[in-house]
Amino acid sequence: MAFQFDSARDFLIMSGHGPFVWAAYGVSLLVLIYLVAGPLLRARARLREIRQQNAAQNRRRKTAGPDAASDAPAANR
Amino acid sequence: MVSSRFLQWFHRLGSPRGFYEISGKWLPWLSLVTLVLVVTGLVWGLGYAPQDAKQGNSFRIIYIHVPAAFLALAGYYVMAVAGAIGLIWRMKLSYMVMKAAAPLGAALTFISLFTGALWGKPTWGTYWVWDARITSMLVLFFLYLGVLALHYAYTNKDAANKAAAVLALVGTVNIPIIYKSVDWWYTLHQPATIKLTGGTSMHPDMLQPLLVMIIGFYCFYVLSLVLFTRAEILHRERRTRWVGDLAGAGRGGN
Numbered sequence: 228m229a230f231q232f233d234s235a236r237d238f239l240i241m242s243g244h245g246p247f248v249w250a251a252y253g254v255s256l257l258v259l260i261y262l263v264a265g266p267l268l269r270a271r272a273r274l275r276e277i278r279q280q281n282a283a284q285n286r287r288r289k290t291a292g293p294d295a296a297s298d299a300p301a302a303n304r
Numbered sequence: 305m306v307s308s309r310f311l312q313w314f315h316r317l318g319s320p321r322g323f324y325e326i327s328g329k330w331l332p333w334l335s336l337v338t339l340v341l342v343v344t345g346l347v348w349g350l351g352y353a354p355q356d357a358k359q360g361n362s363f364r365i366i367y368i369h370v371p372a373a374f375l376a377l378a379g380y381y382v383m384a385v386a387g388a389i390g391l392i393w394r395m396k397l398s399y400m401v402m403k404a405a406a407p408l409g410a411a412l413t414f415i416s417l418f419t420g421a422l423w424g425k426p427t428w429g430t431y432w433v434w435d436a437r438i439t440s441m442l443v444l445f446f447l448y449l450g451v452l453a454l455h456y457a458y459t460n461k462d463a464a465n466k467a468a469a470v471l472a473l474v475g476t477v478n479i480p481i482i483y484k485s486v487d488w489w490y491t492l493h494q495p496a497t498i499k500l501t502g503g504t505s506m507h508p509d510m511l512q513p514l515l516v517m518i519i520g521f522y523c524f525y526v527l528s529l530v531l532f533t534r535a536e537i538l539h540r541e542r543r544t545r546w547v548g549d550l551a552g553a554g555r556g557g558n
Contacts, residue, residue, distance in 0.1 A: 228352045231351060231353070231355065238351065241360075241364070244360055247362050247422040247426055251365045251369070251418065255368045255419060258415055261411070262524075263527065266404075266531040266535040267531055270531070274550065274552075277538075277547060281551060
């Protein structure tokens with residue numbers, strides 16, 4: 228199977244259908260990337276948030292001292 | 305006979321934590337396979353497949369349009385079945401998968417409609433027509449959004465899960481309509497070129513990259529669904545100890 232275009236320029240122009248083909252592929256690829264990057268970044272952010280909350284809780288516990296009554300539970304979200 | 309070890313693993317896979325840990329091991333492989341298939345299919349379809357005799361190079365949009373449409377439809381069944389399992393067996397993880405499938409399906413439906421519009425312009429002279437298939441795909445898009453929106457409409461998580469599952473199940477009637485619309489009604493959209501039985505009317509040089517892209521999109525769907533589900537698991541299980549440990553700050557939640 229051979230490359231179907233005579234030059235890179237022809238490949239971009241696609242015999243006049245270039246704008247349609249490249250817009251279709253371009254937007255679709257952006258959406259596909261978002262469908263992978265989005266949940267990955269969200270998961271990372273959630274873990275970070277939990278880590279910060281836990282760290283804050285630990286600091287409060289240390290300050291209160293080991294014999295003090297336990298802290299009130301963290302606010303429900 | 306199914307070994308008990310497999311049953312144990314399967315049972316573990318059905319819990320949020322088990323799913324998270326097991327899927328984490330599969331992610332690198334799944335990503336690699338998906339990437340290879342999709343890139344191969346794209347390069348092949350864009351550069352090496354012959355152009356269509358009537359449509360010319362705009363035909364190449366098929367390599368995204370058809371796989372996206374297939375997955376938009378298949379993904380709806382995934383979402384509906386996940387909802388049904390959640391309703392019948394009250395399985396937490398199943399509801400999470402159902403919620404994860406909604407934005408994914410919506411995005412794939414959008415891709416299918418968008419690429420279809422851009423293909424329609426040079427082919428039919430119009431970006432949009434209210435024919436049976438295109439209209440029912442638009443309905444599919446709104447069904448996906450509706451299922452997602454229902455999750456946010458209820459403060460009670462159980463009520464949200466159930467309402468979304470019911471909508472997902474009710475909407476399944478739309479899928480056969482989409483499939484058969486090109487046969488039942490006069491539509492601008494062409495009938496199926498790929499049939500489950502028998503041959504297809506497409507030349508193999510055009511068909512092969514399409515098959516690669518379809519398989520690649522199936523892998524992509526699984527990858528994205530797993531990622532969305534994992535993010536949802538972390539959110540819903542955020543107060544558990546295992547998530548706390550995973551986040552890594554010493555003592556976790558309850």
